[in-house]
Amino acid sequence: MSYITEEQQVEELKSWWKENSKVIITTFILVVAGVLGWRYWQTHQISSQMATSNSYEQVTQAYLQNPQANAELLQKFVDDNKNSSYAVLALFTQAKSAVEQNNLPLAESSLQQALQLSANDELKSISALRLAELQVQQQQYDQAEISLKSVTDKAWESSQQQLSGDILLAKGDKNAARQAYRQALSSENLNNLDRQLLQLKVDSLSE
Numbered sequence: 001m002s003y004i005t006e007e008q009q010v011e012e013l014k015s016w017w018k019e020n021s022k023v024i025i026t027t028f029i030l031v032v033a034g035v036l037g038w039r040y041w042q043t044h045q046i047s048s049q050m051a052t053s054n055s056y057e058q059v060t061q062a063y064l065q066n067p068q069a070n071a072e073l074l075q076k077f078v079d080d081n082k083n084s085s086y087a088v089l090a091l092f093t094q095a096k097s098a099v100e101q102n103n104l105p106l107a108e109s110s111l112q113q114a115l116q117l118s119a120n121d122e123l124k125s126i127s128a129l130r131l132a133e134l135q136v137q138q139q140q141y142d143q144a145e146i147s148l149k150s151v152t153d154k155a156w157e158s159s160q161q162q163l164s165g166d167i168l169l170a171k172g173d174k175n176a177a178r179q180a181y182r183q184a185l186s187s188e189n190l191n192n193l194d195r196q197l198l199q200l201k202v203d204s205l206s207e
Contacts, residue, residue, distance in 0.1 A: 056086040060093045067097050078113070088114045088123050095130065108134055115150060125153035125160075132163055141167050158187035162198060169205075178205040 059077040063070045074090055081087045091114035098107035111131040118124035128150035135144035144167055151160040165180030181202045185195065 052081055052084055052086050055081075056090060060090055063090075063093065064097060067094075067101070078117070082117055083119065085119065085123060088117050088119075088127065091117070092127075092130070095134075099134070104134065104138060108138075115147075121153040122155070125151040125156040129156060129159055129163065132167075136163065136167060136170070139170070141171055155189055158184045158190055158194070160184075161187075162194075165201065174205050178202055181205070 055077060059070075059074055063074045071094075074094055078087045078090055081090075091110045095107040095110035095114070098104070098110060108131065111127055111134060115124060115127040115131060118127050128147050132144040132147040135141075135147060145164070148160055148164055148167075151157070161180050161184035165177045165184065168174075168180055169177035181198050184190075185198050185202065190198070
């Protein structure tokens with residue numbers, strides 16, 4: 001049996017390190033750089049989101065205090081943050097304020113823009129529902145039905161069906177309206193008040 005001496009082990013280790021040191025050092029640098037880069041990106045994202053959030057609060061407060069004077073300010077915020085959910089929320093604020101002032105064309109325009117900028121199903125569905133509700137209020141039933149097609153989040157499916165029933169009833173199609181209300185009733189996301197209201201609508205059409 002042969003034994004490797006301590007001196008031979010040292011020499012083999014030196015030889016191995018000479019052959020592999022560059023790869024090991026490069027890999028280590030890349031790993032460290034990746035970790036630092038990821039942490040920097042996370043910190044940058046958080047800082048950017050906080051800055052956008054603060055800007056959103058300032059802009060919407062200014063707009064609500066004086067909508068006419070600060071309309072351009074709000075639109076600039078929307079244009080500068082098109083890829084952020086805050087742009088859609090700012091447009092919701094504008095639409096709500098416009099409805100309160102009975103400026104329905106502005107409210108509709110704001111919600112249409114919000115629908116276009118919505119980056120996820122939830123915001124898109126909320127935008128579409130609010131737009132459709134506003135269009136129903138203006139008796140724009142065909143446009144409202146088109147808007148409802150953009151509701152893709154299942155959490156809002158019951159609201160979609162209920163509003164669809166309202167549209168169909170307004171257009172005189174009671175059977176289709178009753179069917180839409182029943183479909184809305186089948187949702188598990190309904191609260192008790194909405195369920196009772198829907199049941200009343202179904203019962204009134206069953207008489």
